[in-house]
Amino acid sequence: MTARLTLSLDAMGGDNAPEMVIRGAELALERFPDLHFLIFGREEQIAPLIVPGSILAKASEIRNAPDVVGSDAKPSVALRGGRSSSMRLAIDAVRSGDASGVVSAGNTGALMAMAKFVLHTVPGIxxxxxxxxxxxxxxxxxxxxxxxxxxxxxxxxxxxxxxxxxxxxxxxxxxxxxxxxxxxxxxxxxxxxxxxxxxxxxxxxxxxxxxxxxxxxxxxxxxxxxxxxxxxxxxxxxxxxxxxxxxxxxxxxxxxxxxxxxxxxxxxxxxxxxxxxxxxxxxxxxNGAMFLGLNGIVIKSHGGTDAFGFANAIGVAADLCMQGFIDRIKDEIQNLTLEASNQKAAAL
Incomplete structure (x- = not known):
């Protein structure tokens, strides 16, 4: 990596959050030393986990998010009431352009509902x-x-x-x-x-x-x-x-x-x-499943993973962002649809 890539992390999502998320971010920096993280969650729980002056401290910024989406929360409830949650604010950072992608080990249904609402889907999907x-x-x-x-x-x-x-x-x-x-x-x-x-x-x-x-x-x-x-x-x-x-x-x-x-x-x-x-x-x-079809990079980590698994999910997000995956999928879907239309027209 030659340019800094910023990812937003939902620090409160997952069975072992926020410790697992912070340790995973540290491990990810070993492979991607130029990564920068926006870490969303309860600052009083996150800050003590980051050693002052460490590589992670220099490569991250904590953004306080007072609310947490529970693992058993219904997507509709999380969507309506989770505007100040770590999950929602991490997704909002992608929409605003502050981050190129988001990684969360939180509630799958809530993550999908919020990401679809905030980022929308790629045309044709x-x-x-x-x-x-x-x-x-x-x-x-x-x-x-x-x-x-x-x-x-x-x-x-x-x-x-x-x-x-x-x-x-x-x-x-x-x-x-x-x-x-x-x-x-x-x-x-x-x-x-x-x-x-x-x-x-x-x-x-x-x-x-x-x-x-x-x-x-x-x-x-x-x-x-x-x-x-x-x-x-x-x-x-x-x-x-x-x-x-x-x-x-x-x-x-x-x-x-x-x-x-x-x-x-x-x-x-x-x-x-x-x-x-x-x-x-x-x-x-x-570890690290992508929500395909969204107008932004959203990676879902397994909720029960450890730091090594979460680091791999971060790696998936980094790889896709560096490859310009969203633009590629837009172009490819458009090309596939256009080619199908041309073949049908030629057959008439």
């Missing part, structure tokens, strides 16, 4: 979607929606596919990402009406998308496609199931290596391989 990465046998894939929209119609799913395509090209560097709709089977007659209609629309849209049809749950880890599109209910269940499975495998490994003396010796000999496995499936490495 009705609903934002939460997108993040999944480790696969082939590398990484993008999955959306992960919980923003519990119910989606075919138009929403088509828009998610377009945004996922742009996200995969911009962030993963893929020239032509393959796209699949998550379903209960790959056959054309499987699934509910909206997902079948979405498949038809994607096939007949004329957009230059590499749509591969339906994929199933086991295709997620296999990396069958680069972009997996689903509604927020299914996507969130898949995400939490994957995280829980990773923890379960870790537990089984620990129990197995403790079962006998030979197992303990085997554990010592296999330490390098085990460390690689832990790193590969560690959910903290993939």
């Amino acid at each position: 009705d609903r934002p979607a939460i997108a993040s990465f999944f480790p696969t046998q082939r590398g990484e894939s993008v999955m959306l929606d992960l919980g923003a929209n519990l119910e989606c119609d075919e138009e929403n799913l088509v828009q998610f596919a377009i945004m996922g395509d742009v996200f995969a090209r911009a962030v993963l560097g893929l020239q032509r990402p393959s796209i699949g709709l998550l379903n209960v089977g790959v056959e054309g007659q499987k699934g509910h009406e909206h997902i079948r209609r979405a498949a038809t629309l994607l096939r007949e849209s004329g957009m230059p998308l590499d749509f591969r049809g339906f994929v199933e749950g086991d295709d997620i880890g296999a990396g069958t496609v680069d972009v997996i599109v689903t509604d927020g209910f299914t996507g969130n269940v898949a995400l939490k199931t994957a995280e829980g499975t990773a923890k379960l495998i870790g537990l089984f490994l620990r129990e197995s290596f403790k079962s006998s003396l030979l197992s303990r010796i085997g554990y010592l000999l296999s330490q390098p391989a085990i460390k690689r496995l832990r790193s590969r499936v560690d959910p903290r490495r993939y």
